Amino acid sequence: MNTRTCAKPIQAERAKSSSASTKAALFTLPGPQALLLHQSLNELLHGIRGIHIFSQVGINKAALEEIFASSNLWIRNQKTDSNGLPSTNLTRSFSVTEIRALRNTVELVMLDLGQEEFFTRTGFSLDEAAALLNRFNFALLEPLRIDR
Amino acid sequence: MSLTDKDAQKIAHGIAFGHAYWKHVADAAEYGSPIRQSTFEQIILETLHSPTKSRMLRLNRTMFWNGREGLWVIHNPADPDLGTAYWPAEGRHEYENLR
Numbered sequence: 001m002n003t004r005t006c007a008k009p010i011q012a013e014r015a016k017s018s019s020a021s022t023k024a025a026l027f028t029l030p031g032p033q034a035l036l037l038h039q040s041l042n043e044l045l046h047g048i049r050g051i052h053i054f055s056q057v058g059i060n061k062a063a064l065e066e067i068f069a070s071s072n073l074w075i076r077n078q079k080t081d082s083n084g085l086p087s088t089n090l091t092r093s094f095s096v097t098e099i100r101a102l103r104n105t106v107e108l109v110m111l112d113l114g115q116e117e118f119f120t121r122t123g124f125s126l127d128e129a130a131a132l133l134n135r136f137n138f139a140l141l142e143p144l145r146i147d148r
Numbered sequence: 149m150s151l152t153d154k155d156a157q158k159i160a161h162g163i164a165f166g167h168a169y170w171k172h173v174a175d176a177a178e179y180g181s182p183i184r185q186s187t188f189e190q191i192i193l194e195t196l197h198s199p200t201k202s203r204m205l206r207l208n209r210t211m212f213w214n215g216r217e218g219l220w221v222i223h224n225p226a227d228p229d230l231g232t233a234y235w236p237a238e239g240r241h242e243y244e245n246l247r
Contacts, residue, residue: 038245039246046237047238049176049236049237085206116171117167120231123209
């Protein structure tokens with residue numbers, strides 16, 4: 001059994017930084033952003049052609065499908081308002097790798113569908129998608145603020 | 149979801165002669181072989197008249213699935229082109245999950 005610990009502070013820092021991508025933290029999205037994320041995942045996994053998920057999203061297809069399945073289950077069980085939007089927040093735990101993959105998913109779908117059909121296919125505007133992208137970017141940079 | 153002949157023709161024409169032709173037929177070659185806009189219009193019209201499945205989405209959008217062609221048509225009255233039509237990677241799954 002390997003019981004060796006990091007004797008030097010710099011080694012401990014490296015170990016801490018390498019585990020950051022697998023460490024999960026609770027993340028909350030308002031209902032409409034949760035639905036937009038679901039729509040983006042659906043487009044990326046089932047709609048858009050020619051995406052190489054592992055190299056472009058940064059996670060393997062099975063892992064992304066798992067996130068989609070969980071999101072789909074949540075969406076199906078939500079009560080919706082008059083606009084068909086979930087009225088509750090989605091709170092679940094995501095690792096940094098997963099948040100980065102979700103960020104990349106939203107960005108790829110925005111770029112592929114573009115001005116012409118993002119709204120028609122997802123039911124959301126590109127401005128709403130940009131706000132979701134900002135949420136993910138903010139979350140990805142959050143550890144830097146904590147470390148400092 | 150049923151449309152009148154006049155509505156279906158208007159929607160099919162708007163989509164076939166709008167961005168969808170250039171994006172999905174001319175550039176991405178999703179159909180497999182080159183087709184004219186008039187042929188694209190006929191395939192869309194056939195889909196609107198006899199979809200394999202159809203259902204309403206949020207915000208007055210309607211989706212029509214043509215299982216024979218593997219084609220999705222989404223009618224969006226708020227879109228200047230009246231919607232889009234494309235051949236998705238996994239159409240059946242997209243139908244089940246789109247909101």
